[in-house]
Amino acid sequence: MKATEARLTAALDRPPADVRLFLLHGPDEAVAQAFVARLAKAMGAEAERVDLDGATLRTDPARLVDEAAALSLFGGARFVRVSAAGEESVEAVAALLSADRAGNPVVMLAPTVKATGKLVKAAIDSDRALAFACYPPGARDAAAIVADLARAQGLRLSPAAVQRIIRGSDGDRSVMMREVEKLALYLDTAPDRPGDADDAALDAVGAEIAEGEVSEIVLATTAGDVAALVDGLRRMNGPDASPIPVLRALGRRLLTLAEMRSAVDGGDGIEQVMKRHRIFWREEAATAAAVRRWTPTMLMTAQEAARRAEREVIAAGPAGRVVADGFLLRLARSVR
Structure with missing residues (x-):
């Protein structure tokens, strides 16, 4: 299914058993890597990561299902990261989403695929996948992204504070995400205990560059x-x-x-x-x-x-x- 950023981050922080694939498509690879890091953190420092790429899946589509179903060598958590994926990975993704068993989550980075392509369509059409488009935001989009990120953390930001975060991050989504998370940690806010972020809080934790x-x-x-x-x-x-x-x-x-x-x-x-x-x-x-x-x-x-x-x-x-x-x-x- 097509995921909002709030839905995606919630799933990455606590990977649900019914989601087998996180498809991150679009040209903003920096934010895609930030989402991968988020999943890795949720899986734990001792989690085993298996790295594949689109070229491997083109020649061996069944490899993805095998790795998703395999047990960790040490009996701990395990996840699969697929980089440089393209339309050649459609067969592997279809097999993963239709397999009887797949216990390890898969995060797939597909920076060059089109939003109307077969790979994205396969992920959107399945309840076992979350697809998210990683594009550099425009000015209006950036403001909406900061506001949504803040709301998910229980933060109330003034319009001036939103613009300050955008300027300090140069509109980079991954940096905006980290700045909002630092603010929430500093102010000890959450959706059930919201709070206001003022200039003093931004001065304390912000990483703004002139x-x-x-x-x-x-x-x-x-x-x-x-x-x-x-x-x-x-x-x-x-x-x-x-x-x-x-x-x-x-x-x-x-x-x-x-x-x-x-x-x-x-x-x-x-x-x-x-x-x-x-x-x-x-x-x-x-x-x-x-x-x-x-x-x-x-x-x-x-x-x-x-x-x-x-x-x-x-x-x-x-x-x-x-x-x-x-x-x-x-x-x-x-x-x-």
């Missing part, structure tokens, strides 16, 4: 200015400030540079290209230098690396800040 700091870190990274990058990373607000907004901003910067480099290679003047992309006047010199320095191959490789870093940051949990800082420093050094 927009200017994000811009400085991204500019330093793409310029190869290691000293400026280190200074910017040190000034990030708090040791638990999420690096996801920085990585997202870096991805947008790299995409813009790729578009500008393509236009310049096509014969357009750099000043004309920067005006078309509405580059802030203080960033024009750094942007022009970056367009000249970065080759199309470098930009494509860096974009892929930034997306991979996002996934690694989510998977690393509390150590995500260290993972992100290391990636940014390596990228800046390679540019230099």
Whole structure:
């Protein structure tokens, strides 16, 4: 069936026996990984995780049913994670949902499948599956998501507090989720004991990063200015400030540079290209230098690396800040 975020998170926190498959589809892999981490936490630190992928299920569809029904080697909890799943996994999913027995929950990440595809339809049509679309939210969607997340935790947020969380997370759903959960823990709220979150509470637990700091870190990274990058990373607000907004901003910067480099290679003047992309006047010199320095191959490789870093940051949990800082420093050094 098609799941709301509240329904999905409740099921991940306490996996029901009648749900065999959690299908996470859509391009926002960072939030999908956050949901996987949520299931892993619910299963327990000693739980055994079995990793499969779409290519394996294409050649051996029965493998999914076998792993879902198998007992853990040590007699404890067990779950199956399927990454990079696509339409080739339809046969395996159909077998899982129709099998007589399947005791271990399966979480499947399918970032490239269409919402109208056979894989998603199979999950939506079954009472034994929950399907959820992971897409980066727009401004209105982000506000609704924060409000829903807060309501599920017993939090009453003012419109200003909602926007503050959105700005601090750069609209990233997984970061918004963690910020709301920290607020609820700090204020000891729950649906049966609701409470209000004011600015003091947000100041106490928030991991907001100023927009200017994000811009400085991204500019330093793409310029190869290691000293400026280190200074910017040190000034990030708090040791638990999420690096996801920085990585997202870096991805947008790299995409813009790729578009500008393509236009310049096509014969357009750099000043004309920067005006078309509405580059802030203080960033024009750094942007022009970056367009000249970065080759199309470098930009494509860096974009892929930034997306991979996002996934690694989510998977690393509390150590995500260290993972992100290391990636940014390596990228800046390679540019230099």
